[in-house]
Amino acid sequence: MEFFERFAIPHPSPAIYASMVAIGLVTIAIIFGLTYFKKWGYLWREWLTTVDHKRLGIMYLISAILMLFRGGADAIMMRAQLAAPENKLLDAQHYNEIFTTHGVVMILFMAMPFIIGFMNFVVPLQIGARDVAFPRLNALSFWLFFAGAMLFNISFVIGGSPDAGWTSYFPLADNEFSQSVGTNYYMIAIQIAGLGTLMTGINFMTTILKMRAPGMTLMKMPMFTWSALIANVIIVFAFPVLTVALAMGTLDRLFGTHFFASTNGGMDMLWANLFWVWGHPEVYILILPAFGIYSEVISTFARRNLYGYKSMVASMVIISLLSFLVWVHHFFTMGQGALVNSIFSITTMAIAVPTGVKIFNWLFTLYKGKIEVTTPMLYSMLFIPLFTIGGVTGVMLGMSAADYQYHNTMFLVAHFHMVIIPGVVFAMLAALFYYWPKMFGFMLNEKLGKLGAWVIAIGTLLAFMPMFFSGLDGQARRMYTYSESSGFGIWNMISFVGALGLAIGFALIVYNIYYSFRYASRDIGSDPWDARTLEWATHTPVPEYNFATMPQIESVEPFWDDKKNGKKLFKDKIEKIHMPNNTGIPFIMGVLFFIWGFSFIFAMWIPLIIFTLAIFGCMAYQSFENDHGRYISVEEVEETENKLGGKR
Amino acid sequence: MKIDHSLPLEYSTEQSRLRILGFWIFLGAEIMLFATLFASYFILRNGTGDGPSGAEIFEITPVLIETLLLLTSSFTIGLAVHAMRLGNKKAMMAFFGITLVLGLAFLGVEIYEFAHYVHVGAGLQTSAFTAILLTTLGTHGAHVTFGLFWGLFILIQVKKSGLTPETTNKSFIFSLYWHFLDVVWIFIFSFVYLKGMM
Amino acid sequence: MMKELFPRKQVMGFVFSLVLTAVALLVYFMDMSFAVGMTILLVTAFIQAGLQLILFMHAGESEDKNAIYISIYYGMIIAIFTILGSLLTMVWTYQIQ
Numbered sequence: 001m002e003f004f005e006r007f008a009i010p011h012p013s014p015a016i017y018a019s020m021v022a023i024g025l026v027t028i029a030i031i032f033g034l035t036y037f038k039k040w041g042y043l044w045r046e047w048l049t050t051v052d053h054k055r056l057g058i059m060y061l062i063s064a065i066l067m068l069f070r071g072g073a074d075a076i077m078m079r080a081q082l083a084a085p086e087n088k089l090l091d092a093q094h095y096n097e098i099f100t101t102h103g104v105v106m107i108l109f110m111a112m113p114f115i116i117g118f119m120n121f122v123v124p125l126q127i128g129a130r131d132v133a134f135p136r137l138n139a140l141s142f143w144l145f146f147a148g149a150m151l152f153n154i155s156f157v158i159g160g161s162p163d164a165g166w167t168s169y170f171p172l173a174d175n176e177f178s179q180s181v182g183t184n185y186y187m188i189a190i191q192i193a194g195l196g197t198l199m200t201g202i203n204f205m206t207t208i209l210k211m212r213a214p215g216m217t218l219m220k221m222p223m224f225t226w227s228a229l230i231a232n233v234i235i236v237f238a239f240p241v242l243t244v245a246l247a248m249g250t251l252d253r254l255f256g257t258h259f260f261a262s263t264n265g266g267m268d269m270l271w272a273n274l275f276w277v278w279g280h281p282e283v284y285i286l287i288l289p290a291f292g293i294y295s296e297v298i299s300t301f302a303r304r305n306l307y308g309y310k311s312m313v314a315s316m317v318i319i320s321l322l323s324f325l326v327w328v329h330h331f332f333t334m335g336q337g338a339l340v341n342s343i344f345s346i347t348t349m350a351i352a353v354p355t356g357v358k359i360f361n362w363l364f365t366l367y368k369g370k371i372e373v374t375t376p377m378l379y380s381m382l383f384i385p386l387f388t389i390g391g392v393t394g395v396m397l398g399m400s401a402a403d404y405q406y407h408n409t410m411f412l413v414a415h416f417h418m419v420i421i422p423g424v425v426f427a428m429l430a431a432l433f434y435y436w437p438k439m440f441g442f443m444l445n446e447k448l449g450k451l452g453a454w455v456i457a458i459g460t461l462l463a464f465m466p467m468f469f470s471g472l473d474g475q476a477r478r479m480y481t482y483s484e485s486s487g488f489g490i491w492n493m494i495s496f497v498g499a500l501g502l503a504i505g506f507a508l509i510v511y512n513i514y515y516s517f518r519y520a521s522r523d524i525g526s527d528p529w530d531a532r533t534l535e536w537a538t539h540t541p542v543p544e545y546n547f548a549t550m551p552q553i554e555s556v557e558p559f560w561d562d563k564k565n566g567k568k569l570f571k572d573k574i575e576k577i578h579m580p581n582n583t584g585i586p587f588i589m590g591v592l593f594f595i596w597g598f599s600f601i602f603a604m605w606i607p608l609i610i611f612t613l614a615i616f617g618c619m620a621y622q623s624f625e626n627d628h629g630r631y632i633s634v635e636e637v638e639e640t641e642n643k644l645g646g647k648r
Numbered sequence: 649m650k651i652d653h654s655l656p657l658e659y660s661t662e663q664s665r666l667r668i669l670g671f672w673i674f675l676g677a678e679i680m681l682f683a684t685l686f687a688s689y690f691i692l693r694n695g696t697g698d699g700p701s702g703a704e705i706f707e708i709t710p711v712l713i714e715t716l717l718l719l720t721s722s723f724t725i726g727l728a729v730h731a732m733r734l735g736n737k738k739a740m741m742a743f744f745g746i747t748l749v750l751g752l753a754f755l756g757v758e759i760y761e762f763a764h765y766v767h768v769g770a771g772l773q774t775s776a777f778t779a780i781l782l783t784t785l786g787t788h789g790a791h792v793t794f795g796l797f798w799g800l801f802i803l804i805q806v807k808k809s810g811l812t813p814e815t816t817n818k819s820f821i822f823s824l825y826w827h828f829l830d831v832v833w834i835f836i837f838s839f840v841y842l843k844g845m846m
Numbered sequence: 847m848m849k850e851l852f853p854r855k856q857v858m859g860f861v862f863s864l865v866l867t868a869v870a871l872l873v874y875f876m877d878m879s880f881a882v883g884m885t886i887l888l889v890t891a892f893i894q895a896g897l898q899l900i901l902f903m904h905a906g907e908s909e910d911k912n913a914i915y916i917s918i919y920y921g922m923i924i925a926i927f928t929i930l931g932s933l934l935t936m937v938w939t940y941q942i943q
Contacts, residue, residue, distance in 0.1 A: 133666045198677060206670040209913050236673055236917075237924050240681035248688065248783065257772055257779035258697070259688070265695025265776035270688060273932055277684070324924050328935050336939045343934075616797075623801045626814075659908060672905075672914045676921035683925030687932040708874060715867060723860040726902040731851055739851050827903045831895045838870055838891040846873050846883045 006602055010160045010180045011093045020157045049582040051135035052544055053120045056142045058439060060117030061432075063146060067110040070153065072506060074102035076499055079463070083496035085484040095480035096163040097156065097182070103166025107282070108190060109149040111420070114428040115289045116145075116200055119228045121435065123204060125535035125542065126222045128213025128551045133206040135580045136622075141196040141203065143590025148193025151597045155185040159602065162186040165478060167275055168249070170260035170268040175253055184601040187250045192593050194242050201235030204228060213534070215553035219313070222533040222556065223299075223306055227292025230316045231285045234323060238281035245274035254603055269334055276327035284323040286420070288316060290427030291358055294380045297430050298362050300531045301377035302369025305557060308361040315354030322351045332400040333407045341400035348398035355391060359384060374529070375449030379430035382457045383422045390418030393468065408478075411471025417464045422457075429453070429509070437528045441541050442520040448512040456505035463498025466491035526645075532560040537569055539644035545577045545632060548641050574647065577632040589618050651813060656733050658820040660813045671821045675828050682832050685784045689840065697775035702844030705770050710761050711841045714754050715833065721750035722830035725823045732819060737811050741803060744819065747826065748799050751792055758789050781840070788836060791829055798822060859901040866890045866897075 009016055034040050047055060077098055081090040090098065120138070124131055132138050155161045160180035164173040173183045208229045212221065221229075249271065251257040258266035299306040306312065328336070328344040362384060371377070393415040397406050406412055429452075437443045467475075470491040475482060482488050526540040537559040538547055549572040555561050562569040596611035641647040651660045659665055693702065728743035762782065765771070770778040802822055806815045870890040873883040899905050905914050 133670060202670055202673045202677065205673050205917075206666055210666055210669060210910070233917075233920070236677045237680050237921055240677050241684045241928070244681060244684040244688070248780075251772075251779065251783065255772060257783075258695075258776045259692065259779055261776070264697030264699070264774070265692065266697075267692060267695060267776065267936065270691055270936060273691075273936055274684060274688070277928055277932070321924075325927060325931070328931070334935075336935050337942070339942070340935050340939045620797075620801060623798070623818075624805065665908070665910070668908065669910045669913060672910075673917050676917040679918070679921035679925050680928070683928055687929040690929065690933055691936045712871075716864075719860070719863055719867065722898065722902060723856065723863075726856050726859075727851065729904075730853055730856065734850065736851070824903055827898045831898050834891050834894045834898075837867075838887040842870055842873050842887060843884070846878075846880070 006181070007158050009157070011097075013094065016156060023157060044584075045582070048587045049139075049584045051131070051139045051580050051582055051586075053124050053132050053135065053138060054439075054542055054544075056138055057117045057119075057121030059142060060113040060120060060145075063149060064110050064114035064117055064428075067105050067113070067149060068506070071102050071105040071110055072503065074098045074105070076503060078102065079492075079496045079499035081480060082482075082492045084493065085486070085489045086481055090480060092480045093163065096165075096478070097161035099478055100162045100165055100168075100182075100186075101152075101156065104152060104162070104186065104190070106420075107166065107286070108193060109145075109152065111286050111424050111428075112193075112197065113145060113149075115231070115286060115424070116141075116197070118293070118428070118431050118435065119200075119204060119231075119289060121439065122535055123208065123225055123228050124211075125438075125538065125546060126225045126533055127208065127211060127216060128534050128547055128553070129207065129211040130546050130577065131580065132203050133211060134203050136583055136586060137199050137203050139583070139586035140589060141200040143586045144196030144199070144593055145193045147590040147594040147597065148189045148191070148196065151192065151594055151601075152185055152189035155182055155189075159185070167272070167279070169275075170249070170252070170271040171262055173249065173253075173271075174261060174268075181601050184250070184253055184603075187246050187253065188597045188600050191243065191246045191250070192597050194239055194246070197235055198239040198243070201232040201239065204232040205236060208232070213551045213553050216558075219310070220553055220556050220558075223295035223309070223312060224289070224292035224533075226313055227288045227290075227295070227316060230320045231288045234281045234285050234288075234320055237324070238278050238285070241274060242278040242282075245271065245278065248274075250600075254600075269331070272331050272334070273327075276330040277324075279330065280327040281323045283419075284319055286424050288319065290424045291316075293427040293431045293434070294362060294383060296531075296533065297376045297380045297434055298365050300434075300529055301372045301374055301380075302366050303372065303530075304365065304369045305532075306361070307364035307367075308357075309556060311357055312361055315357045318354045319351060322347060322354070326351060329398055329400070329403070332403040338400075345398055345400040349395055352391065352395050352398075359388065359391075373450075374433075375444070375446055375453055376430040376434040378450055378453045379426045379433075382453060383426045383430075386418065386422035386426075386457065386460060389465075390415055390420075390422060394419060406471065408476055409471035410467040410475045410477055413477045414464045414467035414471060417467075418460070421460050421464070426456075429456070432509075434529065435535075437524055438526075438535060438540055438542065441524070442516060442522050443524055443528055444516045445512050445520065448508060448515060452505050452508035452512060455501055455508060459498050459501025459503075459505050461498065462501055463495050466494045466498075527559075527563075532557040534559055534569075537562065539641075541644075543640050543644065545579060545637065548574050548577075548637050548647055570647075574634050574637050574641075576634055577637060578629055579632060580629045581627055583627075585618055585622055589615060592618065656816070657811060657813055658732070658816040661817075664813055664817040667817060667821060668824075671824055675824065678828060678832075682784075682787070682835070685780070685787060686835065686839065689780045689784050692776040692780045693844075695776035697777075699775035699778050700768065700770050701777065702781070702840070705765055705768055706841055706845050707761075707764070708841075708845065710757050710764075711837065714757050714761075715837050717750050717754040717757065718830050718833050721747045721754070722827050724750065725826045729820060729823045732811060732816055735811060737806065740811070740819070741806060744799065744803055744806070748796055748803070751796050751799070751826075755789065755792055755796070758785065758792075761785075784836065784840065788829065788832055791832075795822070795825055795829065799826075855901065859897055863894055863897055866894050 034043060047059065050056065077090065078095065081087050081095060160182045162168065162182035162185055164178050164183055168183060168186050171177060208225060248259045252259050252261065258264040260266055260268050260271045262268055295306055295312065325347045326344055328340060329348045332341050397403055397412060397415055433444050433449055470488045473488065475488045526538065527536040534551060537551065549570050551558060551569040552571055554567060558569055561567040592611055592614050596608065596615060599607040599611060653660065659668065724743045725747040728740050728747060731739035731743055765782065772779055772782050799822055802815065802818045806819065809815055870887055873886055899918065905911065905918065
């Protein structure tokens with residue numbers, strides 16, 4: 001019995017027991033459904049073993065949307081608890097667990113897969129490639145991410161959730177103050193997902209640098225691909241820092257070291273330092289691809305080329321370097337003195353300059369454009385003013401002297417939500433609407449889409465603007481309640497209403513997907529938006545080889561020139577096409593990593609050793625495997641092309 | 649698979665060129681991994697608590713032996729790649745094998761070194777300094793250990809199927825990895841040991 | 847035969863790396879100030895690293911040499927900034943104060 005006690009929830013409540021039952025029922029329902037409809041074989045052949053970047057992209061997106069609702073449920077609970085002073089909906093411990101999971105899930109398991117999902121789907125199409133450089137590694141990246149995400153998500157029903165904040169600062173995250181296995185979940189689950197992300201970074205850097213269609217020089221790449229390249233450069237150089245920090249945290253918690261302890265020479269703030277050396281570049285990993293999406297959407301629907309292409313590229317390159325030089329602004333109040341704070345204040349404010357350049361470029365693209373307000377465009381146009389609010393409050397926070405007032409208050413919470421939601425989430429929703437027809441062959445309803453956009457935008461403003469005021473008034477973040485006399489009640493009530501608005505907005509998007517799936521026309525051609533870049537030049541649905549023949553690129557907008565200026569994109573004759581084979585190894589390794597991580601979290605050493613060996617066994621197997629892929633014959637390609645409406 | 653005969657065998661296919669560039673990018677990530685460990689080491693260097701300091705426990709002899717072993721193995725893996733480009737399978741395998749033996753010897757000395765540290769009371773849990781010292785050295789040592797298995801598998805494949813575009817590509821990438829571990833060791837040698845004993 | 851297998855360039859490189867190691871060892875065997883010692887270590891370590899990179903790893907031989915050099919230099923620059931910045935924030939600033 002003692003063995004099983006470790007899996008018990010240290011701080012249970014009826015809601016958690018209800019969740020356990022719900023998880024159990026859903027799992028049974030999925031297994032039953034797959035068996036009843038005889039879909040196991042289909043699932044294995046077409047999805048679990050796939051190495052196709054488009055399918056992996058879609059799986060990333062599905063995971064991201066699931067995690068959006070998980071993190072969203074946490075958000076609603078938090079806002080409901082704070083809606084009234086001295087509310088008793090949640091106790092302090094549950095509140096701690098919920099804001100911790102909300103942060104981790106939203107950043108690492110919602111925003112990251114959302115972005116990587118679109119990178120997977122779009123980048124190879126935009127550069128005219130058949131797949132990424134290492135398709136199997138790409139599948140492994142996904143399954144590692146998924147294993148990490150699932151591991152993190154089961155924490156609240158097995159063993160207890162992490163409760164030290166998404167930043168998991170020591171000494172709070174140490175064994176002494178976080179006694180449940182929750183923080184172990186944090187360390188191990190993020191480690192596994194992070195390894196997957198690092199591989200994605202290497203994979204996409206190689207892909208973009210080496211696999212562009214003939215004629216596509218770096219300065220003829222579409223802006224989303226540029227942003228993906230820069231984001232992946234940052235991933236490659238930032239994620240190893242997280243790997244080391246998490247490993248040190250794991251050693252502290254499970255092997256009794258004193259890296260971040262306050263005794264025996266340890267230094268608790270070293271964790272904060274390392275965390276933010278990774279953490280700040282991470283912010284730009286999220287925002288740059290979002291900027292890329294806006295660039296594509298704005299140029300498409302302003303019906304003109306993107307203004308200031310070169311300055312866009314230059315500003316992203318500068319951001320990529322500066323993003324590594326500002327991390328200390330996350331802990332100005334540590335006490336490192338005026339000199340250090342001044343240095344990092346200056347670098348922080350400097351980073352606003354290239355970002356400002358980009359904002360003006362979008363405005364100049366809109367200027368004299370023939371603007372067509374579609375749903376993706378509406379999100380992009382709502383993004384500019386809302387994001388600017390988040391951006392300028394960021395400059396306020398960047399002033400180290402003033403930061404002593406803002407630090408750890410709701411002002412900060414308001415700032416980063418006003419950056420991340422209009423910046424990243426709006427971009428992902430814009431991309432969802434924009435690329436949906438390419439992915440699934442029908443369009444999402446525009447009327448419902450625009451309604452959703454407005455509801456979400458108003459919800460965002462209602463939910464987060466009041467926090468600026470209550471924060472300046474002194475309301476601390478991460479506090480589970482406050483007194484009536486503080487006067488914060490009204491602000492938090494407004495925030496709660498805004499949070500409900502956001503929930504309604506997201507529900508509208510889900511309804512939109514259902515509605516459009518039922519009623520939308522399937523006859524939309526391959527270029528429903530009259531777009532400008534290469535991903536729209538192939539068929540819908542995209543055949544597995546993407547392009548029957550390699551396009552010849554002469555400009556930044558090759559497809560537009562093909563359509564309007566008669567510059568033929570596809571000139572070659574069809575030849576046989578080399579494609580990689582599917583493989584089950586990445587999925588199996590994902591499962592192994594899941595169990596490995598679970599054993600690690602609960603310090604079960606024997607299974608840990610067994611699964612470590614099994615993982616290395618998989619790698620050895622792959623080293624000896626001789627798989628040269630397969631060829632699609634000319635006849636087969638021609639048949640597919642004819643079925644989809646003729647070769648281009 | 650298109651083979652370009654104007655290039656060395658390890659670069660001869662599109663996929664092999666992708667692999668080599670991808671591995672270089674991975675090494676870029678490894679630079680940051682070790683840089684983080686170095687940063688932590690320098691910060692925690694004085695965090696000795698009740699435990700010993702670096703100057704008290706470092707011994708020059710094993711460190712020098714380790715350095716010579718690793719430097720020589722880096723030289724021999726370079727010779728292996730050279731022999732590979734000459735198409736001399738026998739010499740390539742010999743140099744490759746010597747590299748792995750030298751690596752194994754390095755690992756042996758490092759294990760002795762660790763045992764010594766624990767023996768003089770500088771274990772993983774002693775202080776922040778000993779923990780970061782053993783973690784930094786251990787991370788490098790784990791890389792070497794991984795490399796030994798990886799190299800052995802490649803050697804078996806070369807023996808089985810000769811110098812093909814695939815095996816030469818794998819061997820070349822392994823050589824990059826091995827040289828990189830030598831570079832990391834040079835920094836450990838200079839800034840952990842020598843600086844610590846200065 | 848032996849000459850073919852031991853190219854002059856690589857042998858010289860190996861000898862040079864041994865010489866650099868010996869020079870670095872001076873800081874152990876001789877008495878010198880911290881500044882001089884650190885300078886010797888920094889110079890010898892970075893020359894050694896460059897030697898490996900260019901001579902043994904053939905970093906500049908392929909069509910991708912720009913991408914390779916950029917990613918290595920980028921990594922080294924970020925690494926140096928991270929190390930120096932962390933030291934400044936966590937150690938040096940308290941020594942100055």
